[in-house]
Every structure is written in structure tokens, then in C-alpha cells.
Amino acid sequence: MEITNYKKREGQEILCTDISTKSNKKYKWQNSEYTRIFLEALSTLPESRKLIIRKLGFGSILTFSCFSNVQVIFEWLISQFDTTSATLSLEDGFNFTLCSHSTHMILGFPAGPKAVVRTESIECSDFIMNIVKTKSPTVEHLCSLLSTDLNEDSFTVIFMLLLLTAFIDPNASGVASPAYYPNLKDISSIPSLDWCSFTLDCLLRAIKKYLFRKKQNIELESGGCKILLVISYFEFLITSEFNLGNSVPRLPLWTTHVVNSYIALDSQQGHSKGFGRLVRKHITSTPFKGSKQQIEMPSEIKDYMELKFQKIALFQFSEFLEQFKEG
Template sequence: MVEMLDKLTKSQEAIVRDLGLGPILALKCTDIPTPLVLLLATYYDPASRSVKLPNGASFRIDAITSHLVLGIPYGGIKVPTKSSNRAKAVILKDTNQSNQAAKLNDLMSMINRNLEGDKFARIFMLIVLGIFLCPSSSSRVSHRYYEAISVVSNIKTYDWSSAVADCMHNGILSFHSNTCKGNITGKATLSGCSSF
């Protein structure tokens, strides 16, 4: 992700800022220690949506925390998670797909100096959501956010902070469920933005 951000042109960076995601351009961290992420996930209390450390300290995994840490849009319209046929058609056309979601690696290779405008914005959002803000274990992008990114001028009006916090919460719930079934690493099911 950092490598991709470093290669963006000034006009592409301006588009990212217009999307309300300018702070992501400053991302420099290339590695999040997996043991730390897994440890914090084990201390997560789903009822309070907080990480409660053994020393009594705690912090919430919520929209405000997401906004403060990542600088992404907070408040506004709830991010739609069901896509219309129109939105699917727009994204499939942009990603050169006929009927299935694009692979993240294929999208990354589409980012070049010539990719501009709304198509760049949508491809960028698919990548950022798929590998940073709301990642999963799939190598393909999720169709979950197609509706929200199909009309580029609307992207900044959505409450991305809540969407990211909810994704993290659900990912940790899945991790907890998996560890209760005997998988102590939980690596296959821990998803969500580990940078926040």
C-alpha cells in the first residue's frame, strides 16, 4: 500500500484528498506486528467495543477512534452495503470484469500515471478498502462497498469511520468465535483495519 501511495501523481493525490482520505497519503508503516494485533484482539470486549488491557487501561474501537487515528470521514451518511445493479455495472466496467470482483493485485497494477478522474477514485477506493480499511482474507475486492463508491462525488459524504470500526468489530468477533473452536492463532479469521 505504501509503495502504491509513493507512486501517485500530484493530481491523483488531489483526488484522494477530495475523497476525504488525504491523511492516508501520509501512511508510512509497512508492517504491523501480527503478534501485537492478535494480542490486542484477545483483549477485545465485544459488549463495550473496547480493548481492555490487563493493567486496567482501555480504548474503544468505534467511529471516533477510527476518525482520530486514520483521519477518514466521520459522521454523515451511513455507508450503504448493498449494491444496485447500476453500481455493480460501473465497478465491473472500471475493473475490466464481466461478472466477478477483481483481484486486488490486478487493481494495484492498474494504478499508473495515466489513470485519472472518477475511474482512478473508484479503483483507489477498492484497493484502500480491500487491503487497508476493511480487509478480509480474500484476494478479491468485496462488492460490499460498490454502491458507496460508484458515484465519486458522494464518497466523502459517507461515514467511513463507522464502516471501518464496524468492520474491525466484526472481524474481531469472528476471531473470538474461531479461537473458541480451538484455533488459537485466529489468523484465518482476524480481519479489519489493523492500523487502528
């Protein structure tokens, strides 16, 4: 049975449909709109509220200002992405595996020792409802609460609900999921949770769902933190137009202008591949150089480096012998 609900949000009609596996109905929604609403709400916060967010460990989101449409390049990337290993494998042999470390380098979110859980409980639902005053808090409703007179704990809960619903794991309805409520019951534990692994896991789940629906000829925008995958790829591209330095987290550096420019520079006009025009650098020249994954250099480069260093070592040794003789 198919259930369709229409909801009006800022003059935009959003069609939310519960689709059976045999249906070819299309979704009409854009979760990037929720991200925009969230980021714009954050930009208006007073410094005292921003300080709370920084104390939680999510300060990088306060200076993130990217409103680019990354759907096309995201679809190109996930067409070459293995969700089981979280590995991007391009046709030219380029490989990169996303992990908690690389996610932390980009987002700068806490990567604590405790896992973020997905479970629902009546107790936690009641706890959240007492703060947000509704069973189904939308992004718009939560943003409206940010400007009200809240104590620090209530503000923290609302901010985290927004971060989850509009950035970490955005969904079609723009409504906070009760499955994440237990993580917010103890405010003091939030910085000790592994939000990086959780964000990556949400992305992998969203990509799996998107690819499954695509096989069913169902058109929809993927959920998950798409900008995470896009930035991960962009960090490997070599271009003379930008020098983003080595500072971390990387998220604030990727503004609308920078992201749009990279999309344009890497696009292959009139080419079936779509993207992949720019040359890519080795992982040791990226912010991910501390990653545990091993990426092999091409054999010709490795041989050249070994020969080069061998010559340098021999030269330095001969100089030492000459100095020893003179002494």
C-alpha cells in the first residue's frame, strides 16, 4: 500500500512517499535545503551560544558556509564507490578508503571512544518532547527554537538534533529521528562519542539505500553527509587556482565558491565520464597522510625515489670520507 503526504516548507512542495519495492514512484525533495536552513540559523547565533557549540567539539560547523549543489559529482563518485569497504576506486586506478581518521580531518567532530547508538525508547522520546514540545520536530521548528530563551542543556539538545537531521544524517522529511534521542539524554557524554565513525556510517547506509532504489528506477536524492565524500575526493586534486594550506579541520575551507570551482575544474565537458579531469596527488600530500591505510606508490616512482636517495646517501658518505682523511 502506498501512502503519500504533502507538506509545504517555505513555499516549496515536498512529496514524501512510502514506496514499496515494486513501485516506480519518484521522490520530490531536497535534503540540502535543510542543511542551508540549519547553517543560516547558526550564523545568526550570539557568541555565547557559539561558545557552547565549540565546547561540545563541533566548532567547525560554525564557519562552514557551502551551499553548493554537489548531487551530480556525488552520483559520479558513488558509482565507483564500494560501501562494504568504504573505498572509492576510480577507473584510472586511484583508490582511497574513507575512515574515522579521514572523517575527523575533514569535519573536526569528536571521535571519542564510545559509539553513537541507534535505538528508540519512550523515556528518551518523552525527554526530547519536553524540550521541543512536539513529537516530530522538523528542521524549521528546531531552528525557530534556537532564538528562544533556552538554558544551556536545552540549547545543546536542539543543536544536536539539528546537526543530526540537517547535516550528519539528513532525511526526506526533515524530521528528527527518535532513534538518536538516547545519545542526547546525558549532555556531558556528547563530546566522548565517536561522531566521526557515526557520520561515515550514516553516509554508507544512505549510499546503499540510494543505489538500491536506483536499481528500482526510483529517482531520489541521496541522504547522508554528501559533502564528506565530495571533499575527500577534492583533497586529492591538484589545481593552481587554489592553495588551501594544511590546516585542519578542512570543512570551513570548502566554501560555496571553492566547491563550485573544483566541480567546474574537474568536469570533462562532453565526456561520458563527467569528472576526473584534474591530476591527483599522493596521500602523503593530503591531510590524510596520517591515515593507517597503505596506498602503494606506482613502481616507477618508487624506483626513482630509491635510486635518488641511494645516490644522495653515497654522495654524503663520500663527503664524510674526504673530511675524515683531511682531519
